Amino acid sequence: MTYCVGLLLNEGMVLLSDTRTNAGLDNIATYRKMFHFENPGERIITIVTAGSLSVTQTTISRLRDAMDDKDATPETSVMLAPTMLKVAEIVGNVLADVRREIDQKLSMSQGASATMIVAGQRKGGGMRMFLIYPEGNFIEATEDTPFLQIGEHKYGKPILDRVVKPSTSLADAQKAVLLSMDSTLRSNLSVGMPLDLCVINRDELRIGILRRFEAGDESFRAMSEAWSNALREGFSRIPI
Amino acid sequence: MTYCVGLLLNEGMVLLSDTRTNAGLDNIATYRKMFHFENPGERIITIVTAGSLSVTQTTISRLRDAMDDKDATPETSVMLAPTMLKVAEIVGNVLADVRREIDQKLSMSQGASATMIVAGQRKGGGMRMFLIYPEGNFIEATEDTPFLQIGEHKYGKPILDRVVKPSTSLADAQKAVLLSMDSTLRSNLSVGMPLDLCVINRDELRIGILRRFEAGDESFRAMSEAWSNALREGFSRIPI
Structure with a gap:
């Protein structure tokens, strides 16, 4: 399992991903699930991934190959695509293709699957x-719903519902994610440290903060x- | 969907259930999911249910029929069973039987399913x-894990993880459930008011508090x- 979350705020974007991958409970490994495609001052794209590692790794590799291809076009390279909408379409198409190919190898329908959050800005x-x-279609974060989650999203949603608004500061946004x-880590063993945090300031077109939280940070x-204490205190003060 | 939760504490037991049943998003109804089997001073059993309404209703009806049967035995009636363990076995067996019968009618395996929390005490x-x-087997709440949840359990678990211990008072327990x-209602439309709350004090062998919270209570x-405010305040006080 995985938990990744992205916030789209007035001041910028914040993304957080875990790194735990497992094939059964007895086979756990650490893999980065956050990927950056950056041309500082021109374009920044960050992708976080959830789902079958074979699908997500191949998808990211193909996106990079397409970028580096000397015949790259705005139709195939996320670094040349004229709009972020086009970037989402390219990622969606590659993801759907990879998934279909792997499904065929597995001889079953919908056997391997993945979802991604694609965040970015171009000049x-x-x-x-x-x-x-997984099918390549997509939805977009909006003012009404300024966050997107993939993977094990339920445990960590109540706090986002309550504190995240488009006007939330980037400092508060980092706390929120x-x-x-933290709520997810406590409840689902298959989501695990280390964590990768990324902050992208509006109009800076480059990575602002990139930080890894190791286990025991x-x-x-x-x-x-502090959050546990705040919850317990708040709880104790509520009249019945 | 459904959300039901039960706490087993030193001072007694607290159960809470929602009442929303749906067959598709366009067919929503209110059904009680909390049932009591009470012989005051002798025995109290409360059952909350989640899953296919046809399975849960038939199971509860059969349990009542078996109780009222003039040939009822300690093997068939939850009111005569010598121990709470035996009560759990009876409920499990009836549930598994009903589920199997309905599955056969539906001509598919595991088509209709249900889970239940059975709480009680006998003199x-x-x-x-x-x-x-659904298969009739069961697990039991213990000191280490003094709460059980069925249905849509994830949104409402973080608060229980943090505040519920066996020593929690019955007043705090009601707040906690x-x-x-509340966290579940906010995030899953298929869990809905009204709510049924039941408190059973240790060794009283009868229902202590039974309260329905109507929509808009x-x-x-x-x-x-107050909880939303406490969360927001607590959040704002946490140093980054």
Whole structure:
């Protein structure tokens, strides 16, 4: 399993992913699930992935190959695509193709699957964030729903529902995604540290903050404990 | 969908269920999912149910028929069973039988399914709480894990994980299950008001509190709002 979340806010975008991959409970590994396609000052695209590792790795590899191809066109390269909508379409098409091919190898329908969040901004365009489904179609984050989640999304949703608005500051947004992840880590063993956090400031067109929280990270532990205490205190103060 | 939760605490037991049943999003109805089998001073059993309504209703009806049967035996009647463990076995067997019969009618395996929480105490015995699986097997709440959930359990689990211990008071326990339900109601449309709350005090062998929270219940709304405020305040005080 996996938990990834992305926030699209007035001040910028914040993404967080875990790194746990498992094939059964007795086969656990750490894999990065956050990928960046950056041409600083021109274009920044960050993708986080959930689902079958064979699908997500192949999809990301093909996106990179298509970028590096000397015959790359705006139809095939996410770095040349004229709009973020086109970027989402390219990612969706590659993802759907890869999934179909792997499904055929597995001789079963819908055997391997993956979802992705694609967030980015190109020079002259606005920030946009998409959730790409296994079939290649997608939805977009909006003012009304400024966050997208993939993977094990339920445990971490209540806090996002309550605190995340488009006007949320990037500092608060980092807290929100980390606490959302904290609730998920507590309840689902197949979501695990380390975590990858990325902050992209509006119109900077480059990665702002990139930070890995290793297992046992002191600041994450302190935040988690402060949140537990705040919840318990808040709980105790509520009249019955 | 459904959300039901039961807490097994030193002071007693607390159960909460929603009442929403749906067959598709365009066919929503209200059905009680909490059932009591009570012989005050002798025995109290409360059952909450999740899953296919045809399975849960038939199971509860058969349990009542078996109780009322003049040939009822400790092997068939939950009111005569010598232990709570035996009660869980009876409920499990009836549930598995009903499910199998309905599955056959539907001509598919595992088409209709249901889970139940069975909580109770008989004179001379301890309080016990079981989660009955569709196949009739079951697990029991313990000191380490003093709560059981069925249905849409994920949204409401983080708060239980953090505040519920065997030593939790019955007053705090009522708050905890209501706030756990509140998080679930916000995130899953197929869980809905009204709510049924039941409190059973240790060794009283009868229903202590039975309360229905109708849609728009003022005290529930106030508690929900106080919790939202407490979360937001707690969130804003956490250092980054």
